[in-house]
Amino acid sequence: VPELASAPRAALDAYDWAGPSTHARLVGFDVELRTTDRALSEYLHELYAPTRVDGRAAHVLSLATLEVDDGVDHVVDLDGRRVLTTPAPSVAFAQLLYEANRQAIDETRGPLLLHASAASRDGLAVLFPAPMGAGKSTLVAALVEHGLAYLTDELVAIDRSSGLVLPYPKFVSLAPVASGVLPRLVPAVPEPVRRFVGDHRLVPPETVRPGAVSGPAEPRLIVTPRYERDAPLRLERLDPAEAVVAIAEQTYHLARDPGSLEAVAGLVERLPTYRMVAGRLDDARDAVLGLLDEVSP
Amino acid sequence: VTESTSLAGVRDALPGVADGVESVVVGGEAVVHSAGRIHHLSAIATTVWECCDGQVTLDELAAELAVAFSADPVRVRADVEAAVAELVEQGLLRSREPGPPAGAATFELLVDPPGSCASCDTAPPWPDVGSFVVGRRVVGVGTSRDLGAALREALLPHSVGGDLAPNGERPYFGVTVAEPTDDRGPRPLHLLHRGADVVVRSRRVDRVLRGLLAHLATCGDLPAMGLVPVEAAVLVRDGRAALVRRPSRPVAFERRAARAGFRVVDAPVALVDPESGEVVVGAPGLDVDVDPLTRFADRRGDADVPAEPVAAPWGRYRIALLGTATQPGPSGVLMTFAPARDGLWADDGALDLLAELASAVPVRRAVAPHDVAAAWTDLRS
Numbered sequence: 239v240p241e242l243a244s245a246p247r248a249a250l251d252a253y254d255w256a257g258p259s260t261h262a263r264l265v266g267f268d269v270e271l272r273t274t275d276r277a278l279s280e281y282l283h284e285l286y287a288p289t290r291v292d293g294r295a296a297h298v299l300s301l302a303t304l305e306v307d308d309g310v311d312h313v314v315d316l317d318g319r320r321v322l323t324t325p326a327p328s329v330a331f332a333q334l335l336y337e338a339n340r341q342a343i344d345e346t347r348g349p350l351l352l353h354a355s356a357a358s359r360d361g362l363a364v365l366f367p368a369p370m371g372a373g374k375s376t377l378v379a380a381l382v383e384h385g386l387a388y389l390t391d392e393l394v395a396i397d398r399s400s401g402l403v404l405p406y407p408k409f410v411s412l413a414p415v416a417s418g419v420l421p422r423l424v425p426a427v428p429e430p431v432r433r434f435v436g437d438h439r440l441v442p443p444e445t446v447r448p449g450a451v452s453g454p455a456e457p458r459l460i461v462t463p464r465y466e467r468d469a470p471l472r473l474e475r476l477d478p479a480e481a482v483v484a485i486a487e488q489t490y491h492l493a494r495d496p497g498s499l500e501a502v503a504g505l506v507e508r509l510p511t512y513r514m515v516a517g518r519l520d521d522a523r524d525a526v527l528g529l530l531d532e533v534s535p
Numbered sequence: 536v537t538e539s540t541s542l543a544g545v546r547d548a549l550p551g552v553a554d555g556v557e558s559v560v561v562g563g564e565a566v567v568h569s570a571g572r573i574h575h576l577s578a579i580a581t582t583v584w585e586c587c588d589g590q591v592t593l594d595e596l597a598a599e600l601a602v603a604f605s606a607d608p609v610r611v612r613a614d615v616e617a618a619v620a621e622l623v624e625q626g627l628l629r630s631r632e633p634g635p636p637a638g639a640a641t642f643e644l645l646v647d648p649p650g651s652c653a654s655c656d657t658a659p660p661w662p663d664v665g666s667f668v669v670g671r672r673v674v675g676v677g678t679s680r681d682l683g684a685a686l687r688e689a690l691l692p693h694s695v696g697g698d699l700a701p702n703g704e705r706p707y708f709g710v711t712v713a714e715p716t717d718d719r720g721p722r723p724l725h726l727l728h729r730g731a732d733v734v735v736r737s738r739r740v741d742r743v744l745r746g747l748l749a750h751l752a753t754c755g756d757l758p759a760m761g762l763v764p765v766e767a768a769v770l771v772r773d774g775r776a777a778l779v780r781r782p783s784r785p786v787a788f789e790r791r792a793a794r795a796g797f798r799v800v801d802a803p804v805a806l807v808d809p810e811s812g813e814v815v816v817g818a819p820g821l822d823v824d825v826d827p828l829t830r831f832a833d834r835r836g837d838a839d840v841p842a843e844p845v846a847a848p849w850g851r852y853r854i855a856l857l858g859t860a861t862q863p864g865p866s867g868v869l870m871t872f873a874p875a876r877d878g879l880w881a882d883d884g885a886l887d888l889l890a891e892l893a894s895a896v897p898v899r900r901a902v903a904p905h906d907v908a909a910a911w912t913d914l915r916s
Binding site: 248251311487503 | 555557558559561562563564565566568570571573575766780782783784787788860861862864865866867868869870871873874875876881886887889890891893902903
């Protein structure tokens with residue numbers, strides 16, 4: 239995303255936003271979130287609390303409501319460029335969250351980037367690379383509730399010089415099926431913002447467990463999870479090539495960031511990698527804890 | 536395996552790794568990344584892969600493998616050849632097919648217009664599809680056969696043949712010319728489609744054809760013409776223009792505009808000349824001979840339909856007003872006319888232009904044509 243010129247930035251800054259602005263550092267994406275709805279701005283402020291920083295952000299991601307000939311439109315803009323126009327507030331809000339996450343992935347340059355959740359214990363991280371719907375957010379939420387520290391539910395960024403996983407402690411986004419398993423984790427959505435939040439089940443990590451957010455952590459274990467309804471627990475160690483394939487398929491920007499495939503192979507050389515299929519969250523959580531005990535007693 | 540990728544009898548070196556392909560070998564097996572796809576090669580394929588360095592020949596590799604595996608050299612040679620052909624087909628090794636010559640111009644083929652939907656896919660094909668080069672893009676237009684011929688003649692310098700879209704993709708634009716009827720009801724509407732959207736409709740075919748030309752022009756290289764596309768609807772009165780937010784219901788908007796004394800512009804964006812502060816209405820950048828289209832329109836027999844005083848004549852109109860859908864001022868202008876991040880007009884300079892316009896042109900809160908009319912009167916006074 240190109241930097242905003244000064245005139246459009248000044249115009250954006252002068253707009254009639256409502257409520258607090260939220261300056262968040264989403265790994266390599268430095269963004270200010272703004273809306274024209276006071277309650278929604280306050281909700282976002284809390285939702286992104288673990289990622290908030292001070293100062294002026296490089297980018298502005300906004301949700302505004304505009305009058306149109308037959309009602310109102312909700313528009314999502316990134317640095318003054320229109321991303322979406324919709325009459326549905328929940329669609330606009332979903333796009334805002336998606337865009338923030340997408341830019342975190344696209345604007346983070348340097349680290350190896352995996353589509354994965356991750357948690358840590360005593361500074362050692364377990365990574366869960368998996369496609370959407372595999373249950374990686376649910377699993378990490380269960381582990382954090384059980385005492386592990388939260389790194390991310392979406393984007394694992396591994397610094398190439400230090401080898402550490404950099405925290406991206408965004409809210410955990412639970413699937414509907416997961417909120418049935420972990421209903422106690424999903425906070426009530428304030429009434430004024432329900433029209434925006436819709437069916438999303440968004441869980442700030444501090445809600446799962448106070449003090450849950452992890453600092454940078456050293457990767458020690460990789461598990462590729464897959465939720466299958468009622469399936470018994472299956473856990474198998476992957477051979478090196480299978481492991482590279484499984485992780486590479488969840489690696490962002492392989493083409494953009496030369497050396498990423500070698501970096502994945504390097505991870506596999508150092509870390510045991512398992513494939514796990516589970517139908518019960520408790521089984522999956524306990525299996526991961528058992529593996530962690532093995533690799534970091 | 537096509538003839539061009541067959542290696543039979545080739546004594547040249549095996550092809551090297553294609554550009555942009557990255558691989559690692561772990562546990563004796565190669566994992567290869569190409570164009571977003573991950574390939575896992577078997578141990579044998581990995582051996583072949585590692586030898587494809589642009590130096591080793593097929594015969595050398597086959598002979599070496601035959602010795603190493605104590606296998607029939609002829610069989611090994613055939614297996615290696617098949618493996619290499621497969622790797623070429625997957626795009627992992629360089630193809631022997633010639634690429635485009637250095638310096639060759641590239642064009643973007645416009646397909647899948649915004650608003651495409653399932654009903655577009657199941658609609659019967661257009662009787663005629665013409666393809667036209669506009670700027671650096673190739674744009675398909677679906678029509679009837681007689682209109683297709685007239686359009687190709689009118690846009691001869693741009694015409695590059697029939698339907699060039701692959702896989703049965705629908706053309707970007709389509710024109711439905713209604714047949715005259717003996718009904719006593721209103722004359723039927725002629726339509727300009729972009730995907731599932733009807734973007735111009737009129738009982739006079741000449742307006743729809745002008746609309747097509749204007750839409751085609753906006754696919755061109757606008758920066759090269761010194762024009763900036765602004766995501767706005769244009770209202771014209773007294774030789775001047777107002778830019779307002781694009782309506783969600785264009786038919787009602789057009790009616791209201793006419794009642795408020797304004798004409799509308801049949802174009803998807805306002806083409807602004809930043810040097811003069813004018814909106815360019817028409818088909819800039821197109822080399823058009825309008826005679827074939829005029830003759831076609833005359834043959835349709837709708838010349839007796841009164842000309843609609845709704846669409847603004849082609850020309851240049853000084854921008855006299857910016858109507859915002861929110862607070863006035865530069866920030867309201869930016870929010871009202873924010874350029875789309877993606878699509879045909881992304882990054883064509885609109886963001887900077889909006890900031891300039893906001894300081895140079897009166898800005899009022901105005902969405903509907905009657906709002907603009909009130910602001911217009913206010914400005915005159």
